[in-house]
Amino acid sequence: xxxxxxxxxxxxxxxxxxxxxxxxxxxxxxxxxxxxxxxxxxxxxxxxxxxxxxxxxxxxxxxxxxxxxxxxxxxxxxxxxxxxxxxxxxxxxxxxxxxxxxxxxxxxxxxxxxxxxxxxxxxxxxxxxxxxxxxxxxxxxxxxxxxxxxxxxxxxxxxxxxxxxxxxxxxxxxxxxxxxxxxxxxxxxxxxxxxxxxxxxxxxxxxxxxxxxxxxxxxxxxxxxxxxxxxxxxxxxxxxxxxxxxxxxxxxxxxxxxxxxxxxxxxxxxxxxxxxxxxxxxxxxxxxxxxxxxxxxxxxxxxxxxxxxxxxx
Amino acid sequence: xxxxxxxxxxxxxxxxxxxxxxxxxxxxxxxxxxxxxxxxxxxxxxxxxxxxxxxxxxxxxxxxxxxxxxxxxxxxxxxxxxxxxxxxxxxxxxxxxxxxxxxxxxxxxxxxxxxxxxxxxxxxxxxxxxxxxxxxxxxxxxxxxxxxxxxxxxxxxxxxxxxxxxxxxxxxxxxxxxxxxxxxxxxxxxxxxxxxxxxxxxxxxxxxxxxxxxxxxxxxxxxxxxxxxxxxxxxxxxxxxxxxxxxxxxxxxxxxxxxxxx
Numbered sequence: 001x002x003x004x005x006x007x008x009x010x011x012x013x014x015x016x017x018x019x020x021x022x023x024x025x026x027x028x029x030x031x032x033x034x035x036x037x038x039x040x041x042x043x044x045x046x047x048x049x050x051x052x053x054x055x056x057x058x059x060x061x062x063x064x065x066x067x068x069x070x071x072x073x074x075x076x077x078x079x080x081x082x083x084x085x086x087x088x089x090x091x092x093x094x095x096x097x098x099x100x101x102x103x104x105x106x107x108x109x110x111x112x113x114x115x116x117x118x119x120x121x122x123x124x125x126x127x128x129x130x131x132x133x134x135x136x137x138x139x140x141x142x143x144x145x146x147x148x149x150x151x152x153x154x155x156x157x158x159x160x161x162x163x164x165x166x167x168x169x170x171x172x173x174x175x176x177x178x179x180x181x182x183x184x185x186x187x188x189x190x191x192x193x194x195x196x197x198x199x200x201x202x203x204x205x206x207x208x209x210x211x212x213x214x215x216x217x218x219x220x221x222x223x224x225x226x227x228x229x230x231x232x233x234x235x236x237x238x239x240x241x242x243x244x245x246x247x248x249x250x251x252x253x254x255x256x257x258x259x260x261x262x263x264x265x266x267x268x269x270x271x272x273x274x275x276x277x278x279x280x281x282x283x284x285x286x287x288x289x290x291x292x293x294x295x296x297x298x299x300x301x302x303x304x305x306x307x308x309x310x311x312x313x
Numbered sequence: 314x315x316x317x318x319x320x321x322x323x324x325x326x327x328x329x330x331x332x333x334x335x336x337x338x339x340x341x342x343x344x345x346x347x348x349x350x351x352x353x354x355x356x357x358x359x360x361x362x363x364x365x366x367x368x369x370x371x372x373x374x375x376x377x378x379x380x381x382x383x384x385x386x387x388x389x390x391x392x393x394x395x396x397x398x399x400x401x402x403x404x405x406x407x408x409x410x411x412x413x414x415x416x417x418x419x420x421x422x423x424x425x426x427x428x429x430x431x432x433x434x435x436x437x438x439x440x441x442x443x444x445x446x447x448x449x450x451x452x453x454x455x456x457x458x459x460x461x462x463x464x465x466x467x468x469x470x471x472x473x474x475x476x477x478x479x480x481x482x483x484x485x486x487x488x489x490x491x492x493x494x495x496x497x498x499x500x501x502x503x504x505x506x507x508x509x510x511x512x513x514x515x516x517x518x519x520x521x522x523x524x525x526x527x528x529x530x531x532x533x534x535x536x537x538x539x540x541x542x543x544x545x546x547x548x549x550x551x552x553x554x555x556x557x558x559x560x561x562x563x564x565x566x567x568x569x570x571x572x573x574x575x
Contacts, residue, residue, distance in 0.1 A: 174357040174573040176385055182357065185575040187552040 094221065094284040095210040105213040106276045112216065113258075113265065121259040133256055135179040140253045141192065142171050142178025147234040151195035155203050155294060160193040167192065194290060196231070198224035202291035211280055219283040339364065339433065339511065340380065340398065341558040341568050344501040344546040345449025345491035346439040348554060348574050349388030358384040358556070360570030367563050368406070368513070368533040372525060375407040375564065380431070384570070391439065398433035402457070409478060409515075409526045410465040417469045417523035424478055424526070426461035431483075439493070450490045457483040457513075469523055476521045485511035485535075489542065504543035511535040537562060546572075 096102065125133065145168040152160035167190045170183040183190040201223050202208075209222025217228055232238055237246040272278030340362050349356050362380040367373045382400025409424035435453030442448065461480040466473055489507025496502060512534045521527035544558030552574045559567040 170573070173359050173383075174571075176357060176383060180355065180357065180385075182355075182552075182573050182575045185552065187575065 094208045094280070096280065097210055098212055102211060102213040103276055105215050106279070108215050109213065109218055117255065117258050118262060121255050121262060124255055125259040125262070133259055136256045137260060138171070138175070138181045139178045140256070142168065142175070143236055146236070147197070147231050148193050148195045150234065151197055151200045152193055154200045155195065157195070157294065160195060163190050164193050166190045195294070196227045198227035198287065199290050199294060201226065202287070203294055208284065208287070211284070219279055221287070224287065339455035339485040339487070340382070340453070341544070341556065341570060342451055342453060342487070342489060342491070342507070342542055343556060343558070344503050344544065345437065345451070345493045345505070346447055346501060347386070347388035347391055347394030347437060348546070348572055349386060349394055350574060351391050353389035354387070354575060356386050356388070356572055356574040358570045358572040360384065360568055362566065362568030364566045365564035366566070367536045369536040370526070370531060370533050372408060373536065374409060374533065377405040378402045382433070393436065393438045395436045400431055402429045402431055403427045404429055404461045404480065406480070411525040412523055413525055414469070414523045417467055419524060420466040424463045424480070426463050426480070429457050429461050430459045431455055431457045445494050445496070447493050448490060449493060452486070452488045454486040455484060465524065467521055467523055474521070476524060476527050477518045478526055479516045479518070481514045481516065483513035485509065491542070499548050501546040504541070506539065506541050508538055509535065509540060510538060
């Protein structure tokens with residue numbers, strides 16, 4: 001039974017990996033790339049900066065360009081130089097050929113959040129005190145250990161893997177099954193490694209592919225969709241019987257998580273002229289930053305450092 | 314100075330052990346001084362406790378348990394602390410199924426069960442006498458949530474029958490005082506007396522007069538009510554501490570725990 005599941009998992013992984021490889025080139029072509037300037041949700045400006053971005057969208061062609069970057073006007077060498085310089089400045093590219101679909105899904109998720117998730121989370125937060133909700137968040141975060149540990153190993157980040165393993169042991173044993181986070185205290189200082197499969201693929205040079213908004217799951221890319229699938233298989237409750245236990249636990253986790261960050265999404269939405277674009281930019285930059293941080297070997301940011309980061313966690 | 318103090322501590326530990334009589338208990342008491350940070354904070358621990366004692370129903374029954382537990386505590390000012398434990402334990406009662414009639418034989422003599430869930434709650438307070446010595450007091454209670462049961466086959470006059478024995482409502486409460494000496498590198502040595510009460514209900518189904526605990530529903534109680542304990546708590550590194558403790562009565566109980574203070 002278990003071996004057949006593993007076989008099935010391997011096949012799905014291989015298929016998705018193949019698709020992602022084929023689609024990976026999307027993000028790097030000049031014609032299809034969406035060039036975003038650093039001003040969007042940068043460290044200094046925050047979410048409010050999203051509204052200041054000027055856009056030129058060529059709908060129907062699946063191409064979207066954003067000023068002020070225009071690589072077509074330079075010769076190849078200059079364009080490459082400028083692109084490299086831009087990358088260092090935090091310039092992010094992502095294609096959005098499915099914009100029509102994505103906008104529809106964005107609306108769906110938006111309504112799902114405002115009509116279902118937020119009211120439930122608000123009611124839940126009135127019943128369960130913050131300390132309890134934080135403990136539940138810690139518990140679910142601890143359950144995410146397999147994903148982070150494996151991703152660190154795949155990135156050859158053995159220090160990160162050891163940190164994750166140490167965190168898991170300490171938090172499970174001395175953190176009452178993960179409800180507390182003693183590993184993060186200043187004596188031990190074992191910080192959570194924000195590593196995932198999408199980031200791992202990014203580190204190996206795989207591009208975003210293109211932007212896609214999934215119903216319920218939210219903003220993603222072709223590459224990061226693998227992360228959604230991979231996380232599903234690495235989530236311990238996936239393998240519980242009956243089948244609906246896993247999704248139910250996920251729903252509880254989402255409500256608990258949402259109850260701790262009510263207002264973040266609203267702030268981002270209010271500050272943006274086009275919330276869809278603002279969220280897409282924020283997502284692209286956030287993911288890019290995650291990959292770059294790992295490449296530079298920087299220490300992971302504390303969990304939920306900025307509102308726009310918390311939205312994607 | 315340190316040598317004199319150490320000698321005095323060892324002597325007082327020995328005195329406690331020799332003169333404190335006999336009893337049993339449901340878990341370690343820990344150092345009298347709370348380990349939580351002075352400014353207030355949590356500490357958690359995992360531990361193992363091997364417990365032995367005698368219950369009495371006219372015949373002595375040696376009780377043995379191997380407990381593993383997780384503990385969480387909150388304290389402040391190095392003066393008080395409240396703590397709780399949850400854990401799993403086996404249970405063995407010797408001679409529970411001993412035959413009381415010459416014509417009766419039983420398939421086994423001892424009651425055995427595994428995976429009993431228990432919970433413990435306690436509070437402790439501490440008063441420092443000087444930089445090294447201090448005294449503390451605690452009260453601690455344990456309750457076993459899950460009923461334990463075991464089956465036995467009795468053969469009497471060529472006829473075989475089956476009996477199931479259930480052990481329910483196993484609980485205990487302890488009150489004690491301890492003297493503590495803080496020696497080199499915040500190592501704490503402690504010892505003290507305690508008083509104790511424990512009971513458990515046993516219910517045979519059906520009543521089987523030929524078996525020791527199969528005669529009727531009854532309540533078992535601990536044979537004696539006074540005991541002594543001694544232990545050491547050593548800092549390891551990065552907030553971790555190792556605690557080892559022994560409690561002596563008619564039987565000896567001992568265990569160890571690793572604590573993380575944060």
